[in-house]
Amino acid sequence: MTDIDPGRFDMTTVRAVLFDMDGTLVDSDGAVLRSWLSWAAEYGVDGQEAYEMAHGSPSATTVRKLLPHLDEATQVVASARQLELQYDDLSDVSATPGAAELLVRLTRRGIPWAVVTSADTRLAKARLSAAGIVAPVLVTTDDIAAGKPDPEGYLRAAELLGVDPADCLVVEDAEVGLAAGRAAGARTAALRGLDGDLRLETLADLAALLG
Template identity: 35%
Template sequence: MVKALLLDLDGTLADTDPLHLLAWREALRPYGLEVDLGFYRKRISGRLNPEIVQDLLSLEGEEARRLIEAKEARFRDLAKDLKPTPGLLDLLDLIQKRGLRWGVVTNAPKENARHVLGALGLDPPLLVLAEEVGRGKPDPLPYQVALKRLGVAPEEALAFEDSPSGVKSAVGAGIRTFGLLTGHEAEALLQAGAYRVIHDFTDSALFLL
């Protein structure tokens, strides 16, 4: 029996990936890196910022911090008129009517998470930030923390993710996971362990809820 739903933030609550792609493209161009969609999906999407800049540029410390802060400030500047993923608000209404628990589990920095949630008018009862629990997706820890805080077993939860990294995190915590096709191809999400892929929250597969 499903008792809780856990949702990723970027690419799941809203289609923010095009904005992140643009912000990363601008941030990395001075370093001689050209970021197209394929590069973004393979090297950036679903990862923590410090890992990204270390992997791509071998940057750490103050220079890495400045680059990350500039990129995220640019993202927030772009992300002012966000729209929820189709069907999301109806799903959240259904959650409330059925007395289910829900929360958001994200690798996003706190300021970004608050910005996106505010732009969407959402106030989740639980927000788990990878930067606060110590390890980010694809590690299962963020989802393990979410399950513990909600007081539910893995088999009593469903997760919704849009990246292979996020799917691996949720599946690694033992949660049946839907992959949203907002940022990655179905094959990549299914290979990561997704139970099923959906285009958005209007998908008929969610009637099982």
């Protein structure tokens, strides 16, 4: 069910939708978990902790937190290794429930949308392609200086779409992403039981609001 307070949210005022990728538009949970477990085994840290810490954040940020004793150059190598483990693991990557329907309805309504992800460009394009999604605007960690929870990515996407951030709806499944959306001045729609201006069970809930 969609948890909506009609008094404080009006879908007709949304001029653009900005999506997170992993866990929001793309179901990549299995691939993400496998990559962090493999990487953690190589670097001698707890794999489950790494996976949970990484949710919604750039890999480099998580690596720095897990390996603070390493110098910057070694952390860069460790971050590159973590991404390398993810690039070709696409066997079970797919669109999340309701994603295809929602994107069709946004297009029919003439509402522009973008993807703002904590992945780099290579990984984002690979996962979106595996899920059958072509993003008209894509903002990755290669395009910004600071990742989520910093609002830079969402501010950049709004700028590229030519829409005021206050008129955008950010759709996220991680608290760091919701924090980034709020900091950008956007309204938020939250998955996985998190709190936003809208609480969604799946993207099909949001598609239903578009009629």
